[in-house]
Amino acid sequence: MENIKILLDESDIPRQWYNLAADLPTPLLPPLGPDGKPVSPDMLAPVFPMNLIEQEVSPERWIDIPDGILNILYRWRPAPLRRAVYLEKHLDTPARIYYKDESQSPPGSHKPNTAVAQAWYNKEFGINKLTTETGAGQWGSALAFACKLLELECKVFMVRISFDQKPFRKIMMQVWGANCIASPSNETNAGRKVLEEMPDTPGSLGIAISEAIEEAVTDSTGKTRYSLGSVLNHVLLHQTIIGLEAKKQLEKIGEKPDIVIGCAGGGSNFAGLSFPFVADKINGAEITIIPVEPTACPTMTRAPFAYDFGDTACTTPLLAMHTLGHAFIPPPIHAGGLRYHGMAPLVCQAIVEGLLEPRAYHQLESYKAAITWARSEGFITAPETSQAIAAVIEEAKKAKEEGKEKVILFNYSGHGLMDLTGYDAYLSGNLTDYELPEEEMQKYLQDLEKLPKAEMRKSGKW
Amino acid sequence: MENIKILLDESDIPRQWYNLAADLPTPLLPPLGPDGKPVSPDMLAPVFPMNLIEQEVSPERWIDIPDGILNILYRWRPAPLRRAVYLEKHLDTPARIYYKDESQSPPGSHKPNTAVAQAWYNKEFGINKLTTETGAGQWGSALAFACKLLELECKVFMVRISFDQKPFRKIMMQVWGANCIASPSNETNAGRKVLEEMPDTPGSLGIAISEAIEEAVTDSTGKTRYSLGSVLNHVLLHQTIIGLEAKKQLEKIGEKPDIVIGCAGGGSNFAGLSFPFVADKINGAEITIIPVEPTACPTMTRAPFAYDFGDTACTTPLLAMHTLGHAFIPPPIHAGGLRYHGMAPLVCQAIVEGLLEPRAYHQLESYKAAITWARSEGFITAPETSQAIAAVIEEAKKAKEEGKEKVILFNYSGHGLMDLTGYDAYLSGNLTDYELPEEEMQKYLQDLEKLPKAEMRKSGKW
Numbered sequence: 013m014e015n016i017k018i019l020l021d022e023s024d025i026p027r028q029w030y031n032l033a034a035d036l037p038t039p040l041l042p043p044l045g046p047d048g049k050p051v052s053p054d055m056l057a058p059v060f061p062m063n064l065i066e067q068e069v070s071p072e073r074w075i076d077i078p079d080g081i082l083n084i085l086y087r088w089r090p091a092p093l094r095r096a097v098y099l100e101k102h103l104d105t106p107a108r109i110y111y112k113d114e115s116q117s118p119p120g121s122h123k124p125n126t127a128v129a130q131a132w133y134n135k136e137f138g139i140n141k142l143t144t145e146t147g148a149g150q151w152g153s154a155l156a157f158a159c160k161l162l163e164l165e166c167k168v169f170m171v172r173i174s175f176d177q178k179p180f181r182k183i184m185m186q187v188w189g190a191n192c193i194a195s196p197s198n199e200t201n202a203g204r205k206v207l208e209e210m211p212d213t214p215g216s217l218g219i220a221i222s223e224a225i226e227e228a229v230t231d232s233t234g235k236t237r238y239s240l241g242s243v244l245n246h247v248l249l250h251q252t253i254i255g256l257e258a259k260k261q262l263e264k265i266g267e268k269p270d271i272v273i274g275c276a277g278g279g280s281n282f283a284g285l286s287f288p289f290v291a292d293k294i295n296g297a298e299i300t301i302i303p304v305e306p307t308a309c310p311t312m313t314r315a316p317f318a319y320d321f322g323d324t325a326c327t328t329p330l331l332a333m334h335t336l337g338h339a340f341i342p343p344p345i346h347a348g349g350l351r352y353h354g355m356a357p358l359v360c361q362a363i364v365e366g367l368l369e370p371r372a373y374h375q376l377e378s379y380k381a382a383i384t385w386a387r388s389e390g391f392i393t394a395p396e397t398s399q400a401i402a403a404v405i406e407e408a409k410k411a412k413e414e415g416k417e418k419v420i421l422f423n424y425s426g427h428g429l430m431d432l433t434g435y436d437a438y439l440s441g442n443l444t445d446y447e448l449p450e451e452e453m454q455k456y457l458q459d460l461e462k463l464p465k466a467e468m469r470k471s472g473k474w
Numbered sequence: 475m476e477n478i479k480i481l482l483d484e485s486d487i488p489r490q491w492y493n494l495a496a497d498l499p500t501p502l503l504p505p506l507g508p509d510g511k512p513v514s515p516d517m518l519a520p521v522f523p524m525n526l527i528e529q530e531v532s533p534e535r536w537i538d539i540p541d542g543i544l545n546i547l548y549r550w551r552p553a554p555l556r557r558a559v560y561l562e563k564h565l566d567t568p569a570r571i572y573y574k575d576e577s578q579s580p581p582g583s584h585k586p587n588t589a590v591a592q593a594w595y596n597k598e599f600g601i602n603k604l605t606t607e608t609g610a611g612q613w614g615s616a617l618a619f620a621c622k623l624l625e626l627e628c629k630v631f632m633v634r635i636s637f638d639q640k641p642f643r644k645i646m647m648q649v650w651g652a653n654c655i656a657s658p659s660n661e662t663n664a665g666r667k668v669l670e671e672m673p674d675t676p677g678s679l680g681i682a683i684s685e686a687i688e689e690a691v692t693d694s695t696g697k698t699r700y701s702l703g704s705v706l707n708h709v710l711l712h713q714t715i716i717g718l719e720a721k722k723q724l725e726k727i728g729e730k731p732d733i734v735i736g737c738a739g740g741g742s743n744f745a746g747l748s749f750p751f752v753a754d755k756i757n758g759a760e761i762t763i764i765p766v767e768p769t770a771c772p773t774m775t776r777a778p779f780a781y782d783f784g785d786t787a788c789t790t791p792l793l794a795m796h797t798l799g800h801a802f803i804p805p806p807i808h809a810g811g812l813r814y815h816g817m818a819p820l821v822c823q824a825i826v827e828g829l830l831e832p833r834a835y836h837q838l839e840s841y842k843a844a845i846t847w848a849r850s851e852g853f854i855t856a857p858e859t860s861q862a863i864a865a866v867i868e869e870a871k872k873a874k875e876e877g878k879e880k881v882i883l884f885n886y887s888g889h890g891l892m893d894l895t896g897y898d899a900y901l902s903g904n905l906t907d908y909e910l911p912e913e914e915m916q917k918y919l920q921d922l923e924k925l926p927k928a929e930m931r932k933s934g935k936w
Contacts, residue, residue, distance in 0.1 A: 016548055019481055086478055087560075087852050098549075098623075116578055118852040120891070160849050161560075183894040186901055187848045386649045387622050390549050390580040429582070429891045432645040439648055 016097055018110075018261040020090035026256040027077055029249045032287040032358055034073035035294050037365050040245075040357060041332035041474060044319055048464030051329045058229040059238045061137035064130065067246040075249065077129075080136075084128045084161055088117045089253070093261035094424075100408070102388040107411035108267070109404060111424040112258045112285055119184070121394065121426030122281045123154030123241055126250035130239050131158040141165035141236040143227045145195065145220030147351070148174050149181025150394075150426065151241035156190030169195035169203075169223045172215035180430050195220035202226050202325075216341065217351075218324020225327055242278025243322055243331070243356045251284025258421060259288050269299060271407050273422040275399040276303040276312065276370075277349060279356030285423035287358075290367050302407075303359060303370045304399045306378070308346035308446045311336055311355045312363060312370035314453065318460050318469035320354060330463060332474070333360040336448075337456030345446050347434040348375040349396035353456075373402040374445040379438040381405050382428070394426035395434050478559055480572075480723040482552035488718040489539055491711045494749045494820055496535035497756050499827050502707075502819060503794035503936060506781055510926030513791045520691040521700045523599035526592065529708040537711065539591075542598075546590045546623055550579045551715070555723035556886075562870070564850040569873035570729070571866060573886040574720045574747055581646070583856065583888030584743045585616030585703055588712035592701050593620040603627035603698040605689045607657065607682030609813070610636050611643025612856075612888065613703035618652035631657035631665075631685045634677035642892050657682040664688050664787075678803065679813075680786020687789055704740025705784060705793070705818045713746025720883060721750050731761060733869050735884040737861040738765040738774065738832075739811065741818030747885035749820075752829050764869075765821060765832045766861045768840070770808035770908045773798055773817045774825060774832035776915065780922050780931040782816060792925060794936070795822040798910075799918030807908050809896040810837040811858035815918075835864040836907040841900040843867050844890070856888035857896050 033040050042050040053065045060068070067075060096109040114122035134142055142164055146152030152168040159166035168190055175182060175194040185192040195215045196203035202222040206213060213219075228238035240247060262268065272289045274282030282303045293299050305312055311334045320335040322328035333354045340353040362368050373381075375395075382398035384405065385391065393401060400422050411418040428435065437443050460469055468474050495502050504512040515527045522530070529537060558571040576584035596604055604626055608614025614630040621628035630652055637644060637656040647654040657677050658665035664684040668675060675681075690700035702709060724730065734751045736744030744765045755761050767774055773796045782797040784790035795816045802815040824830050835843075837857075844860035846867065847853065855863060862884050873880040890897065899905050922931055930936050 017484065022479065084852075118848075118854065157852060161852060179898070180891075180894045183898045183901075184854065184891075187845065187854055187894075187897050189849060383649065386580075387651060390546075390619060390623060392580065392646065392649055429642075429646075432642045432649075435649050436641070436645045439645075 015265050016095045018093040018265055020257060020260055022086055022090070024260060025082060025085070025090050026253050028074040029077060030252040030256060030288050030291065031070060031073055031075060031249055032290060032362065033245060034071055035291050036361055037294070040361055043329035043331055044464055045329060059225060061134050061139055061237055063133045063137050064246050067249060068244060077253070078132065081129050081132045085125070085253070090257045091116065091254070093258055096389055098388040098390070099385065102384065103405065103408050103412065105408040105412040106416060107408040107418045107420050109408060109420045110262065110267070111422050112254055113424050114254060114281065115391070115424055115427035119150070119154040119157050120429065121150055121154065122251060122254060122284060122423070123151055124157055125253055125284065126241065126247045126280065127154040127158035128161070129250040131155070131162045131164055134237055135162050135164055139164070139235055139237050141167065141231070142239045143167045143169070143224040143236060144239045144241070145169045145217060145224045147171050147217050148178055149185070152190070152192060153181050153184040153188070154241065155239055156185040156188040159190065160188040166190040167227060168192040169197065169220040171195055171217055171220050172213070195223050197223060200226045216324060221323040222325040222327055242280040242352070243354065245358055247280050248283040248287070248356055248358050251280045252287050254281070254284035254423060255286060255288035258285060262421070267419050269421040270418045271300045271302065271420045273302045273304060273400050273403045273407070273420065275350060275396045275425060276305055276355060276359060277396060278352045279303070279359040281423050281425040283356060283359055285421070290362055293367055301368050302403055303368055304403045305370065305372050306346060306348050306350050306399060307372045307374050308342040308448065309336070309351055310372050310448055311353065313372040314448070316457065316469040317360055317364055317472065319463055319465045320460055322354060331357050333357045334363065335460070336453060337459045339459055340456040343446060345444060346375060347395060347437055347443055348378050348399060349394065350399065371403055373399055375443060376445050378402045379435070379443065382435070392428045393424065394428045395431050397425045477727050478557045480555040480727055482719060482722055484548055484552070486722060487544060487547070487552050488715050490536040491539060492714040492718060492750050492753065493532060493535055493537060493711055494752060494824065495707060496533055497753050498823055499756070502823055505791035505793055506926055507791060521687060523596050523601055523699055525595045525599050526708050529711060530706060539715070540594065543591050543594045547587070547715070552719045553578065553716070555720055558851055560850045560852070561847065564846065565867065565870050565874065567870040567874040568878060569870040569880045569882050571870060571882045572724065572729070573884050574716055575886050576716060576743065577853070577886055577889035581612070581616040581619050582891065583612055583616065584713060584716060584746060584885070585613050586619055587715055587746065588703065588709045588742065589616040589620035590623070591712040593617070593624045593626055596699055597624050597626055601626070601697055601699045603629065603693070604701045605629045605631070605686040605698060606701045606703065607631045607679060607686045609633050609679050610640055611647070614652070614654060615643050615646040615650070616703065617701055618647040618650040621652065622650040628652040629689060630654040631659065631682040633657055633679055633682050634675070657685050659685060662688045678786060683785040684787040684789055704742040704814070705816065707820055709742050710745040710749070710818055710820050713742045714749050716743070716746035716885060717748060717750035720747060724883070729881050731883040732880045733762045733764065733882045735764045735766060735862050735865045735869070735882065737812060737858045737887060738767055738817060738821060739858060740814045741765070741821040743885050743887040745818060745821055752824055755829055763830050764865055765830055766865045767832065767834050768808060768810050768812050768861060769834045769836050770804040770910065771798065771813055772834050772910055773815065775834040776910070778919065778931040779822055779826055779934065781925055781927045782922055784816060793819050795819045796825065797922070798915060799921045801921055802918040805908060807906060808837060809857060809899055809905055810840050810861060811856065812861065833865055835861055837905060838907050840864045841897070841905065844897070854890045855886065856890045857893050859887045
């Protein structure tokens, strides 16, 4: 039973984050305003504190992690690296499968790695309140947790249908002292406007983002800012502690990964694990790096690389990324998480550079993988994470066919204890696969025609 | 941040369980039949496999843990010992507070320590199916998990009101492949009889036990047995791995506990942590050992030591224990877990011997402690565990008043992610305290008059 858990001492926790922007073969395309001109850091100041804006645009390869952040991360970090010996046995594969276990943080996912960092930098900057939006509540609960430990006020706009139908994440936020309200709400102009027109709307992430940003920028004391849980460069940066720890853990037992896998919704857990290995690949290492998404939301595998808004409500700067169009939302039949129309610009640029090999799975395949996982390894995974496990199983089977002792590393980004209704639907035969029809995708993509740099989408050049 | 997580290598996992029965100052009182005569091991053979019955009555101090069991426990064991530095800081106490984290097992509690062992011994004995009952589902999910990993069939009779109102643990059981049905069911004589008389009954643990035992003993192949999640000697034995690990971990950093605390419903998580320290106390060490219960179910703090049935339906042998009477069930207003009318005989005999100092808390005090914990340490605890935390906080405050650097150790027996509705009720002000009225208690205790050795209750002698 040697090496089924590879642990790091607290003293071996990484002291710096890794910034892939410093090593990408071509420079990262900047965010643009609606006029097509690059957004200056100052323009973001009402939304984010300047110390995080500096990280967002930093060209530095390594950025120090402050002790105040490490002191909170120590609660559950360094996270264990585990070897999936029971899945290996079940698959009868010569592959050695390792997973970085991010499910043991108090909110149950990788999200607090950045929630804690963002709350800490905001506090350092003199901010006393953060606002954010949340869908099913994973991000909202992570930020509520971080704000409580750093004694910041936290207000979460939660999409109304989740607020009503999935009360458990809401209760978690309340346990951690956050003010979680259903969006659209009567507390912002954006919310009131929507409620006037559609009093019975189930809400959407786009509306919730608009409300959270409005609440932040209209605070007359200037002490409120907005916080985002994925997509942006500084968020991905904070997650690289995952991959940096995993690297140390693999080195400890003399292993090097041949394949690195993570699921990608906005891109932050995938980037967190993989970017330190992308750096190795840039420096010549032979590694296959696979971001995985659902066929219901095929951003990386089918959508063009283009400038688009980060949110449905068109309030953010334009980001250069693979995008299905800002109005795209996967159909309700899709239960397997990962519902974002775009993808982190850093991840997308790495795809364009040929460093990553994105892949998509149907949700039935992913739930099947989740059940295989629960019945061999014993843990119940988040539906998002099961997409990664589907790819792990495919690669482990391939290694068996080829008779190769491949080393596979993946990110176990969260547990599924708050997502059991999806399992229930799967086990009861109430889920079906869904593939976005080409015509529908093109319909959403038309929205991009009116935006700056629209020619990028068709030419593939910039 | 030194020593906030004290980890053991896999190679340091205990290889033997500790049996307190070998060291108790007076021998354990035997279980009795309804005729008042000791139950022989053979009489239990239709219910449990003989290898577990041997453990139940074993006088040996140390019992080897088979490798087949360790190979499964390695998934999450050795469990971390953590220091609650953030709670210490919040309370400004000179006490050093350590907790054994049993919440990170796949089912989220200490329960799989015995579920895995029981499934393994049953399999070894040639059994291919286990039955059990479950209330809210913590035990049922642990046994489902263990049976899946050992390839045994598992059937769980779940109290109907929980089956209908708390579907998540049921889904967990299904993810692990168990057959979980609402009790009373149409699948047993016991169930059918109840349904005929009361078709709309919410069910009870007593009925579910009767169904599970009937299903086991009536299997004509002889390959089915019944499994219990607490109370019995062999169950407590399997849990001692918790305290044995904790002892090694404290030794590693040169600490010895002054106070050991655990919540006690049936007694297994408390016993698991504390019994190795009870042994030290028997050998002269100065340790205060505190089992904690709710005032709504004051078994150890107010009930007599007497022979009573282990179940509401009066199908088990009579056990010598503190008991509120087998018909007692706490009122629905009690949300904080720990609802059993009796207590493990080994724990009770240690109380009678003066080795333990039981204590009871109101549920509002316990939920208050749970919120303090979540907002300082960051983790959301099971309502049962919060009873232990209430005692920890009281002892840490006392240490502050006395200016003493006490070392407090407690068992963090499970997370509260499946119990968030209790938190919601508390935060919404919908919970109240409840103390069992003396007259009501005496009413339930009258049932004991008709049982063998009834004089024990009043004389306190046997």
